[in-house]
Amino acid sequence: MGFFKKHWKIILCGTFIGIVATLLQKFGNPANMGVCVACFERDIAGALGFHRATVVQYLRPEIFAFVLGSFASSLLFKEFKPRGGSLPLVRFFLGFFAMLGALVFLGCPWRALLRLAGGDWNAIAALVGLVVGVFIGVQFIKGGYNLGRSYPAYKFPGLLMPLMMLGLLLLLIIKPVVPGGVPFFSQKGPGSQHAPIIISFIIAFFIGIFAQRTRFCTMGAVRDIILMRDFHLASGVISLLAFAFLSNLALGQFKPGFFNQPVAHTNQIWTFFGMVLSGLAYALAGGCPGRQLFLSGEGDIDAGVFVIGMIVGAGFAHNFATAASPAGVGPWSPIAVVAGLFFCIATGLFMRKKIA
Amino acid sequence: MAKKLLDLRGLSCPQPVFETKKAVEDPSFEELEVLVDTKTSVENIQRLLSRMAGVTHAVEEGEDFKVIISRT
Numbered sequence: 044m045g046f047f048k049k050h051w052k053i054i055l056c057g058t059f060i061g062i063v064a065t066l067l068q069k070f071g072n073p074a075n076m077g078v079c080v081a082c083f084e085r086d087i088a089g090a091l092g093f094h095r096a097t098v099v100q101y102l103r104p105e106i107f108a109f110v111l112g113s114f115a116s117s118l119l120f121k122e123f124k125p126r127g128g129s130l131p132l133v134r135f136f137l138g139f140f141a142m143l144g145a146l147v148f149l150g151c152p153w154r155a156l157l158r159l160a161g162g163d164w165n166a167i168a169a170l171v172g173l174v175v176g177v178f179i180g181v182q183f184i185k186g187g188y189n190l191g192r193s194y195p196a197y198k199f200p201g202l203l204m205p206l207m208m209l210g211l212l213l214l215l216i217i218k219p220v221v222p223g224g225v226p227f228f229s230q231k232g233p234g235s236q237h238a239p240i241i242i243s244f245i246i247a248f249f250i251g252i253f254a255q256r257t258r259f260c261t262m263g264a265v266r267d268i269i270l271m272r273d274f275h276l277a278s279g280v281i282s283l284l285a286f287a288f289l290s291n292l293a294l295g296q297f298k299p300g301f302f303n304q305p306v307a308h309t310n311q312i313w314t315f316f317g318m319v320l321s322g323l324a325y326a327l328a329g330g331c332p333g334r335q336l337f338l339s340g341e342g343d344i345d346a347g348v349f350v351i352g353m354i355v356g357a358g359f360a361h362n363f364a365t366a367a368s369p370a371g372v373g374p375w376s377p378i379a380v381v382a383g384l385f386f387c388i389a390t391g392l393f394m395r396k397k398i399a
Numbered sequence: 400m401a402k403k404l405l406d407l408r409g410l411s412c413p414q415p416v417f418e419t420k421k422a423v424e425d426p427s428f429e430e431l432e433v434l435v436d437t438k439t440s441v442e443n444i445q446r447l448l449s450r451m452a453g454v455t456h457a458v459e460e461g462e463d464f465k466v467i468i469s470r471t
Contacts, residue, residue, distance in 0.1 A: 124436070129409065184413065184414075189410060189411070189414050191410075192408065192409030193410075194409055195436075258442070263413070266413060271420065271447065329411035330412065345411075
């Protein structure tokens, strides 16, 4: 009981995300993909024409609402603090390669949890990969790895990510007619499956508020256990998994097995290594894809650069066939994962400085 | 040992709480002032200290945050 008393906010945040994610699937989002930061950023990259995979193009309002919800919350609670300058280019590439890894598995850590909660056992290899990736990252952190300080910035750059998200939301609502056809919206496939805009936006806006308040982070959950024996963030992540599972049962969305799972493949080896890469990149960047969005909403410009890196990475991944599909991993998936691991290991090894 | 000052402003998670942990666990620790720039870091450090025996702390809030940690 004492545990609940100490951690109730983060537990409720995880519970909320778990339940509303499965509800969003009921309302129209793809199966086991109620919210997936990596998949949804990939869909946004497609809608903007950064890649031409016609089945994954949509301007996902959940992503915009995450940032805007966090922005509103940080203003309300006086935590909006524009800051930046901690090796933005490195953070860009961490985001870029994190996305390459995520698209080999087909999901971010949130979706790995939602896939498991929906009975997709392929997610187990992904979660093991996440733990291994974060474990490697923790070894670098223990060895002195850090990207140096960020510094207080002008207010205006702190507003850029919320403004960009607002602009993208307007694109979704107005759907302007542009020569060439952008923004693209999938006619079939996962990109064509989505809940009504207003429902997605409101639900995700509240996720943004709660996650900004509680600092919800899936990577941090694993990292804090390994590094500090601290189960605070993990209590939120476990409640997400548990309540998504219960909610799936109640909604008739639980379908256990390895095969024929929605937007998934069964290649365990590259599922594992894809997530090792992502997990390591998240650990080196200091937050999972969701957390980076919430941070960018409260003025963390470097987190915004990581987000842009992920969106660019998504475009690259589909253009260069490094992204997997339900048919299996792409022809260039293994190369992408190996290249990403080299980058992350070099980052971890060569960026050490004594802080104090 | 005299009072030690740690300036951990602007560092990404988990550096502020991890550096604080190392400093408090150091045998020479007597009194420590930690400077951080986000409420998140303060919360993380407070959660860390709540799991450690024999330390007490106070938080000063201004433009940044100062956590003053000492032995009980």
